[in-house]
Amino acid sequence: MSHPYVTVEVRGDHRAVGRAVGEAAREQIAAAVDFYSGALRTLADLSFAEAELAVRPYIERARQVTPQIVAELEGTAEGSGTTLWQIAVLTCGEELTCVGDPAQHCTTLAICGDGQAVVGHNEDWYAGDVDANVLLRATLPDGTTFVSMTAAGYLPATGISSWGIAGGANTLFSDDVRVGVPNLVLRRWALEARTLEAVHERCCHPLRARGSNHLSADRDGRILNVETSGTAHADLRLSSSDGTVWYAHTNRYLAPELAAHEVSTSVNSVRRLDRARELLGELALPGADFVAVAGGVLRDHATAPDSICGHPDPHLPAEEREMTCASQVWDLIGGRMHVCAGPPCESEYAVVSV
Template identity: 25%
Template sequence: MTFPTFTSTQIDPRARGKELGTLRRRAILANLTGYSDLFAVAGATPAQVRAWGERALERSADWAPHLAEEIAGIAAGAGLEPWQVSVVNARTEILAAIDATGEGECSTSVVLPGSGRPPRTVQTWDWHDHLRDAPMLWELEPRPGHVVRTFTEAGALAKIGVNTAGLGVHFNILRHDSDSADIGVPVHLIARRILDDAATVEEAAGIARSATVSASTVITAVTASGAASIEISPAGVSVIPQGEDGVLQHCNHFLDPALAKGERHATDRPSTYARFQHLRAHTEALSSDDHTTRALAMLSHGPDDAPVCAHPDQTQPINQRWETVATIALDLPAARLRVHQGGPCQVTEATWQTF
């Protein structure tokens, strides 16, 4: 099993978006339907969702007009209104506005071994199981000669990815007391702009600081020479560098002491701490130069152990069902992604997709 791939041929943002929207129309419509169902179960009305989508598009246009143009192009190609594609890109912001809760989410590990050796990274990407068909792998050139490859969802501008400037990003959701319904720049657009424009961790952090947000997330930026988890919230942005041992790991709680005072996972999703401890306990295997070894080091199932590898409880409503949809490693020297469809418990040498 592999994820669908798409390679853009257009440089102009609107044209690039229209090409994607036209050729991936069915998947984008299915993703929009899946999110509409999720928002409804979580308590949002269609009128609220539209208003939030329109507001996210306005904030996006103010912050990065070319990305708003790309969203409009996707909409034109898919036969949708721009606000509908904006909803897909702003799903984190809409869920924060609803104050959605639930157990689950992603775990990320980065190890910089030093001596000129490339970073060793891996993450699980957990999401609601009814959206397991949403992901795709997308290659694009935001400008000639600069290639971005991203694991994302149909209609969303980016998520986890790499660029040919030597930078990659991992992506985990966070929740903070300052999250609000005053919709800001979607965090998925921040990830895309980092992939488009950044070659260093410092540049990535600067891009994150330039956006006014309404929801929290952590983007872990990685290069050959350094890494940092960029914790983003309406209360501020904090940069957590790798430790002296070259290790940087993150789950779904804030590591910055000041931002941690507004932490929401402490009561809503306490497994984030158990997952973080699992990563710390398996750092040696997570330091391996073999991506399969790193993925298998993430293998841990709840309830007896940390639920790093998640499987949905079908007795729960869709907003409370979580699945490890993908396991992803970054290959920075090659500017490629190694992607396995599913959780670590299904990983073998043969199940990786190189993109």
């Protein structure tokens, strides 16, 4: 089955971008607030009102570092008829709910070489968001254009930009989380970065609240992977100048120097990573179409129920069910995004140009 999504194209400053999303996805944002009003007690042992209070120091820290991104949140609230703090609860979803050891989250991969540069990402999150995606194409006053699909009410965290950079992210679970700039805010900021070096700087900002994995590539065929915890980070860099190179990541720390911060014991994450590596080793070869390879990996079910293409577990309570809510493959040489809402096994990818 295919899943609906809202398409938004906007040119303007950050507040205008947020307002356009809020106006176009007003119904979906209201549904997201309603979902979390019921689900947060299970997911975070908080009422929604308690969560609105809990996120305030995070947003104030974000305002210190990225006031323009907070203006985007304010625009979304204005456009959707909600409050900043309701939108902030969605923005701080990782900070509020990703403190234990969940079953799964995202899978990201990158393949460069043979004149191609491709990044792919399955956005695995709570199933309540699968029919509330927004396909956003935004152009900012400085000329930056980015294209992303994300659930309504959330800041875009993954995507491709006119600077020839694309990136995905994977939630990580460390023992040094703290009040700081929310991960989604840093990811949204990174979408505007003009170089991989700037992506690194923004994702590793010293005032970040928590850890994440950030896997990016540029049209020059360079791959950058950055693992962060709340207080530490580790980098891996690959280049197609060395031939065809690929990398994959899920939701466990891989860098030995960050192993001491790991709190996840997720077998799901390990199985997805092992399967992605197996497929990339078999398929990401010179002469292959790397967009097709990435899409094939992201559709894979071989390790079900711990599969790369995720589907909700009907045995779990509704608010705890996770699935692939969106799938994106970014072709950096062509400047295109291949995208679908929901699990990619259920829909054809649409193609959107930057």
